[in-house]
Amino acid sequence: MNTQTPKGERIAKVLARAGVASRREAERMIEAGRITVDGVKIDSPALNVEPRARILVDGKPMTPPEPPRVWLYHKPLGLVTTDSDEKGRKTIYDDLPEDMPRVMSVGRLDLNSEGLILLTNDGALKRKLELPSTGWLRKYRVRVNGRPQEETFEPLRRGLNLQGEIFQPMMISIDRQQGANAWLTIGIREGKNREIRRAMEAIQLNVNRLIRVSYGPFQLGNLKVGAVEELRQRALKDQLGMSDEDFEVPGAPAKPKPNARGKSNVTRGKRPPLPKGSLRKTEDDWETGRPAHKPRGQTLASKSGKPAAKPRGKPGPRRG
Numbered sequence: 001m002n003t004q005t006p007k008g009e010r011i012a013k014v015l016a017r018a019g020v021a022s023r024r025e026a027e028r029m030i031e032a033g034r035i036t037v038d039g040v041k042i043d044s045p046a047l048n049v050e051p052r053a054r055i056l057v058d059g060k061p062m063t064p065p066e067p068p069r070v071w072l073y074h075k076p077l078g079l080v081t082t083d084s085d086e087k088g089r090k091t092i093y094d095d096l097p098e099d100m101p102r103v104m105s106v107g108r109l110d111l112n113s114e115g116l117i118l119l120t121n122d123g124a125l126k127r128k129l130e131l132p133s134t135g136w137l138r139k140y141r142v143r144v145n146g147r148p149q150e151e152t153f154e155p156l157r158r159g160l161n162l163q164g165e166i167f168q169p170m171m172i173s174i175d176r177q178q179g180a181n182a183w184l185t186i187g188i189r190e191g192k193n194r195e196i197r198r199a200m201e202a203i204q205l206n207v208n209r210l211i212r213v214s215y216g217p218f219q220l221g222n223l224k225v226g227a228v229e230e231l232r233q234r235a236l237k238d239q240l241g242m243s244d245e246d247f248e249v250p251g252a253p254a255k256p257k258p259n260a261r262g263k264s265n266v267t268r269g270k271r272p273p274l275p276k277g278s279l280r281k282t283e284d285d286w287e288t289g290r291p292a293h294k295p296r297g298q299t300l301a302s303k304s305g306k307p308a309a310k311p312r313g314k315p316g317p318r319r320g
Helices: 011-017 023-031 123-130 150-158 195-202 233-240 283-288
Strands: 035-037 055-057 070-075 104-106 114-120 138-145 160-162 165-167 171-178 181-188 206-215 228-230
Touching: 011 023, 011 035, 011 055, 011 123, 023 035, 104 123, 114 123, 138 195, 150 160, 150 171, 150 195, 160 195, 165 195, 181 195, 195 206
Parallel strands: 114 206
Antiparallel strands: 035 055, 070 114, 070 228, 104 114, 138 181, 138 206, 160 165, 171 181
16 A cells, blocks of 8 residues: 655645635636646646646646745834735735735734744745744844833743733843833744733833844844845755755746756846845854854955965064
């Protein structure tokens, strides 16, 4: 008996990623016989399709979905992190560039919070990054009204039980007192709804500003308010443990064959800049604030662009 899991992705998921329809609507399209895979009309969504599968929708080739992509976004104040708002308030999607593809937010920031949000075009990657089991630390700069002392935050450092809802222990440090307000740095790993604000209210402190400055290994850095910056595939591989196979999608065109010299004939465009230090810091560095490590063996270059020569032996006596 063959118990191996079929390779590839569920056909409904592939259709949804390509923007054909939602998963549920895609399943209805399949049952109606509107989808063909590799020349065979299917009537059940219980099918995994591999990369390079030829998928037709109503007899026409499906536009292939994009590989997983991730962007950093600096959310301004006053925007709702949702597709649409029943109160008619402006959402983050109203603020994104017009040439952005359809994206989803990884987690949320409430109306009065600002800072870093990760955006992705891949639903599976979104769910993976939101899971508490990922263990990523999320750091915030928080301004509270009052003059708290270190012992004020002991209940939050131990973990909090709010009417049966358990909040995991928080990392909290007091940065400075500024008049009637205090600036804090807070680290959490779950990100429940309004978690920091509710925890502060429990110890009689009111939050009047909240900025998310990092999400796991990704930092807000100098990204301007409202700006969006895409991460390179190399960053996703290094920080998320993704491989080349993760960027292959069913229905995508075949990769260009290398020429006689072993190089692709495709001209590559300039990649967007990566946040400073993204690939050189470890998880511990992000949590402790240590600077990025300098690669071993690195030497300064001379004005000619060549590595500076190392001195040999002891210097001789100076001549008059």
